[in-house]
Amino acid sequence: xxxxxxSPEALRLQEGESSSLNCSYTVSxxxxxxxxxxxxxxxxxxxxxxxxxxxxKEKERLKATLTKKESFLHITAPKPEDSATYLCxxxxxxxxxxxxxxxxxxxxxxxx
Amino acid sequence: xxxxMQNPRHLVRRRGQEARLRCSPMKGHSHVxxxxxxPEEGLKFMVYLQKENIxxxxxxxxxxxxxxxxxxGPSILRIQQVVRxxxxxxFCASASSGNAAEAFFGQGTRLTVV
Numbered sequence: 001x002x003x004x005x006x007s008p009e010a011l012r013l014q015e016g017e018s019s020s021l022n023c024s025y026t027v028s029x030x031x032x033x034x035x036x037x038x039x040x041x042x043x044x045x046x047x048x049x050x051x052x053x054x055x056x057k058e059k060e061r062l063k064a065t066l067t068k069k070e071s072f073l074h075i076t077a078p079k080p081e082d083s084a085t086y087l088c089x090x091x092x093x094x095x096x097x098x099x100x101x102x103x104x105x106x107x108x109x110x111x112x
Numbered sequence: 113x114x115x116x117m118q119n120p121r122h123l124v125r126r127r128g129q130e131a132r133l134r135c136s137p138m139k140g141h142s143h144v145x146x147x148x149x150x151p152e153e154g155l156k157f158m159v160y161l162q163k164e165n166i167x168x169x170x171x172x173x174x175x176x177x178x179x180x181x182x183x184x185g186p187s188i189l190r191i192q193q194v195v196r197x198x199x200x201x202x203f204c205a206s207a208s209s210g211n212a213a214e215a216f217f218g219q220g221t222r223l224t225v226v
Contacts, residue, residue: 004154032213043116043203043217044155087154091212099168100147100212102154 006103023088116218137206
């Protein structure tokens, strides 16, 4: 069964302390890997889409990378406003392009 | 994602009642997806609809749950005879095509069954 696993479940960082979140997947034909940010009581907010191994995308303090087995979300010099749950999702060739499989998320807390 | 409107934002139902969740897609979007997020769980796909058609309902429980997306008006997710285990956040996403890469999520409806 296609699965998406995120680690760690929770991460506490001091402001300015860089780190990475992991998303590993077991699939039979990855078509796209997504990263979302979700604030409490809100819907997922789209951050990045990655389509092929070796691809990288950046937005402010965030950089997403993709290999054949996993994706990383690198956070450089985080600020308290980066605190949120970060979700990883994938869609696979077998399921068609309309069904995303989500991980459980990583809850990031950035302490001032 | 402010363009995808879900209402109500919070819904409380007693066991055995019906819950109706509404989703108005972004302007120009004719594709709607429903996901459920249980406490401490990831979002799970439930159903994918286009106007007047259910394309994929493989993630939806076989009993008590139904979805529609009429020609006019919002998409509706209906849960009959709710039970405590139905308590969750229900998210709708819309897109202009069937490509999940282009979907935008709403703010969700939080259903509490008491």
